[in-house]
Amino acid sequence: MSVPRIRWHIIVFLAPATLVYTAVMIFPLFNTLRLALYSEVAQARVFVGLENFRTLFFDPIWSEQFWNALGNNFWFFLIHMLVQNPIGIALAAILSHPRLRFAALYRSAIFIPTILSFVIVGFAWKLILSPIWGIAPSMLDAVGLKFLFAPWLGKEEYALTTLALISVWQFVGIPMMLIYAALLSIPDEILEAGEIDGITGMSAFWKVKLPLILPSIGIISILTFVGNFNAFDLIYVAQGALAGPDFSTDILGTFMYRTFFGFQLQLGNPHMGSAIAGAMFAIILVGVCIYLFGIQTRMRRYQL
Amino acid sequence: MTRNSLKLALAAMGLVAAGAQAQDVTLTIESWRNDDLALWQQEIIPAFEAEHFGIKVVFSPSAPTEYNAALNSKLDAGSAGDIITCRPFDASLALFEAGHLTDLDDMEAMNNFSDVAKSAWQTDDGSATFCVPMASVIHGFIYNADAFAELGIEVPTTEAEFFAALDTIKEDGSYIPMAMGTNDQWEAATMGYNNIGPNYWKGEEGRRALIAGEQKLTDDPWVAPYETLARWGDYLGDGYEAQTYPDSQNLFTLGRAAIYPAGSWEIAGFNAQADFAMGAFKPPVRNAGDTCYISDHTDIGIGMNAATVNPEAAKTFLAWVGSPEFASIFGNALPGFFPLSKTPVELSDPLAKEFVSWRGECESTIRSTYQILSRGTPNLENDTWGASVAAIKGTSSPAELGQRLQDGLASWYAPQQ
Numbered sequence: 039m040s041v042p043r044i045r046w047h048i049i050v051f052l053a054p055a056t057l058v059y060t061a062v063m064i065f066p067l068f069n070t071l072r073l074a075l076y077s078e079v080a081q082a083r084v085f086v087g088l089e090n091f092r093t094l095f096f097d098p099i100w101s102e103q104f105w106n107a108l109g110n111n112f113w114f115f116l117i118h119m120l121v122q123n124p125i126g127i128a129l130a131a132i133l134s135h136p137r138l139r140f141a142a143l144y145r146s147a148i149f150i151p152t153i154l155s156f157v158i159v160g161f162a163w164k165l166i167l168s169p170i171w172g173i174a175p176s177m178l179d180a181v182g183l184k185f186l187f188a189p190w191l192g193k194e195e196y197a198l199t200t201l202a203l204i205s206v207w208q209f210v211g212i213p214m215m216l217i218y219a220a221l222l223s224i225p226d227e228i229l230e231a232g233e234i235d236g237i238t239g240m241s242a243f244w245k246v247k248l249p250l251i252l253p254s255i256g257i258i259s260i261l262t263f264v265g266n267f268n269a270f271d272l273i274y275v276a277q278g279a280l281a282g283p284d285f286s287t288d289i290l291g292t293f294m295y296r297t298f299f300g301f302q303l304q305l306g307n308p309h310m311g312s313a314i315a316g317a318m319f320a321i322i323l324v325g326v327c328i329y330l331f332g333i334q335t336r337m338r339r340y341q342l
Numbered sequence: 343m344t345r346n347s348l349k350l351a352l353a354a355m356g357l358v359a360a361g362a363q364a365q366d367v368t369l370t371i372e373s374w375r376n377d378d379l380a381l382w383q384q385e386i387i388p389a390f391e392a393e394h395f396g397i398k399v400v401f402s403p404s405a406p407t408e409y410n411a412a413l414n415s416k417l418d419a420g421s422a423g424d425i426i427t428c429r430p431f432d433a434s435l436a437l438f439e440a441g442h443l444t445d446l447d448d449m450e451a452m453n454n455f456s457d458v459a460k461s462a463w464q465t466d467d468g469s470a471t472f473c474v475p476m477a478s479v480i481h482g483f484i485y486n487a488d489a490f491a492e493l494g495i496e497v498p499t500t501e502a503e504f505f506a507a508l509d510t511i512k513e514d515g516s517y518i519p520m521a522m523g524t525n526d527q528w529e530a531a532t533m534g535y536n537n538i539g540p541n542y543w544k545g546e547e548g549r550r551a552l553i554a555g556e557q558k559l560t561d562d563p564w565v566a567p568y569e570t571l572a573r574w575g576d577y578l579g580d581g582y583e584a585q586t587y588p589d590s591q592n593l594f595t596l597g598r599a600a601i602y603p604a605g606s607w608e609i610a611g612f613n614a615q616a617d618f619a620m621g622a623f624k625p626p627v628r629n630a631g632d633t634c635y636i637s638d639h640t641d642i643g644i645g646m647n648a649a650t651v652n653p654e655a656a657k658t659f660l661a662w663v664g665s666p667e668f669a670s671i672f673g674n675a676l677p678g679f680f681p682l683s684k685t686p687v688e689l690s691d692p693l694a695k696e697f698v699s700w701r702g703e704c705e706s707t708i709r710s711t712y713q714i715l716s717r718g719t720p721n722l723e724n725d726t727w728g729a730s731v732a733a734i735k736g737t738s739s740p741a742e743l744g745q746r747l748q749d750g751l752a753s754w755y756a757p758q759q
């Protein structure tokens with residue numbers, strides 16, 4: 039019996055990634071959580087325990103903003119789940135149809151917005167929807183539907199939904215690509231076997247393909263969840279840090295930014311900002327855990 | 343051995359540097375006004391250096407949005423310049439309290455400024471002033487003079503005339519009566535509420551009473567401006583809810599709107615963009631013959647880094663910034679940013695002249711939310727943005743808005759409790 043040899047090469051190969059990830063992700067994450075336990079009194083940092091979280095959840099001034107941002111965030115997520123992912127799946131199903139011409143062209147065209155910067159997307163859509171210079175009102179006018187136009191980004195009741203749909207437009211390429219890849223990996227033999235059993239056309243999609251791509255849909259849902267609850271850029275670019283009108287587009291990211299860095303005459307408060315960041319982290323962690331332990335382990339997988 | 347020679351070399355370099363300093367002192371100015379770089383390099387600094395032999399000045403600005411954070415870290419690290427451009431109120435007060443800015447009260451040049459001008463850079467009790475006031479911006483309305491002539495409208499002086507003029511423009515239909523949007527929110531508060539408001543709360547009298555806790559935001563002088571703003575909604579362009587600040591500027595300079603609720607900082611840009619005659623009128627008074635009040639808001643000051651190695655030279659420079667000579671160069675090079683010194687400055691730009699002439703006719707005040715009242719959470723200035731927008735859109739009644747702001751302020755500000 040000999041002592042198992044330490045396999046140095048494993049450590050050496052893991053080291054760069056581990057070190058970089060620790061320095062830029064793990065350390066800042068825990069340092070932010072630590073910062074949330076402090077407060078500043080008379081130019082000195084003092085330890086206050088969970089006081090910042092108590093303020094955030096129970097002080098009416100803070101909690102009202104927090105629940106508003108959280109509610110908006112859920113609506114933002116819901117729109118993505120109900121619009122982005124079904125459209126992404128539908129597009130992938132159409133694209134994977136063997137007789138579709140120019141499939142590569144459509145695929146690239148739909149995917150391109152994903153690689154655009156938020157700044158460009160936000161600015162372009164603001165111009166498109168502008169009641170003064172935008173092409174949206176004139177296009178609606180051309181088909182006689184001008185009465186349907188409203189200054190969507192400036193109305194409390196529409197602004198968040200409009201922004202969510204802009205985000206859907208930008209990111210619909212991601213679920214499409216993932217599902218497309220999953221659909222292509224389904225062997226033809228299975229589909230042919232189904233055909234022999236009389237399952238063709240739409241029912242082939244519902245009864246054969248969909249169960250096989252369910253794990254991919256699960257991954258997409260969790261990616262959407264994490265992405266949406268970390269969202270910030272689009273709202274900030276389109277509506278500014280106050281997330282107007284009247285905080286109707288305020289999500290956790292903009293709320294955190296405003297608190298942490300300050301805004302206009304409001305001085306930054308890194309400690310409350312960290313508390314919000316901590317709450318965001320907890321929400322995402324819980325969401326991911328529910329998925330991992332509650333859904334993914336129960337999902338039926340088929341060996342292809 | 344090698345370490346010793348390195349020390350020697352460093353010491354020698356230090357000596358050389360000190361020797362150079364003895365002959366020529368270099369002052370570095372920290373600023374967020376990177377737009378003004380050319381003005382400083384070509385006009386202001388040469389004028390100063392011509393008179394003060396042996397002092398060199400370097401203007402070193404950073405981007406406006408990064409300035410506060412960059413300055414704070416430089417001050418903490420001890421690498422900030424000798425001269426600090428001061429934001430008004432709490433941002434600079436925090437620097438003074440942290441020991442980064444010097445008390446300048448004993449400087450003679452400070453007597454060139456009024457108390458209102460100095461209030462932006464004073465401790466709450468007024469015992470120490472830590473920046474020399476440099477410039478202010480004045481609020482009012484800029485109008486398309488060609489459009490007014492075409493429609494036969496006289497420049498309004500009272501609120502009744504103001505709304506009558508808006509009605510005339512609206513009936514005619516060839517111009518949008520007023521160019522303002524609520525998308526970016528701040529215009530509604532800055533060019534709306536704080537523009538017309540001083541006529542209601544009687545300028546400094548009301549502002550000080552609010553700080554002292556003698557008036558409340560639910561009192562008529564503070565609620566009535568929202569009632570007036572609520573009438574503005576009818577005269578703004580189609581879809582003003584999604585109209586941004588640049589949209590409004592473009593609507594006006596393209597000649598599509600007749601009146602623009604303005605701050606004087608727009609003058610330089612509008613002069614360059616608009617190809618029609620422009621005029622300006624001050625916020626209309628409620629009844630003919632009332633005293634008028636204007637928002638003459640202190641915006642830029644300049645102070646001395648407490649850690650500077652050249653305090654004498656820095657004070658010489660600050661004294662010069664406080665002089666009428668500087669005021670004249672600065673005021674003419676940047677129309678719309680008005681020097682704050684008591685000695686009147688001869689300005690050449692007609693629009694800027696119109697704005698500054700109101701100082702003689704009206705009582706000056708500053709924006710109501712800037713001093714002390716925006717120190718806590720919720721932030722009164724940010725809340726005023728939202729409230730002004732809600733008033734214009736009509737989503738809340740003026741009384742509700744006053745109550746909401748008062749509740750927010752009272753939640754942290756002891757004199758209002």
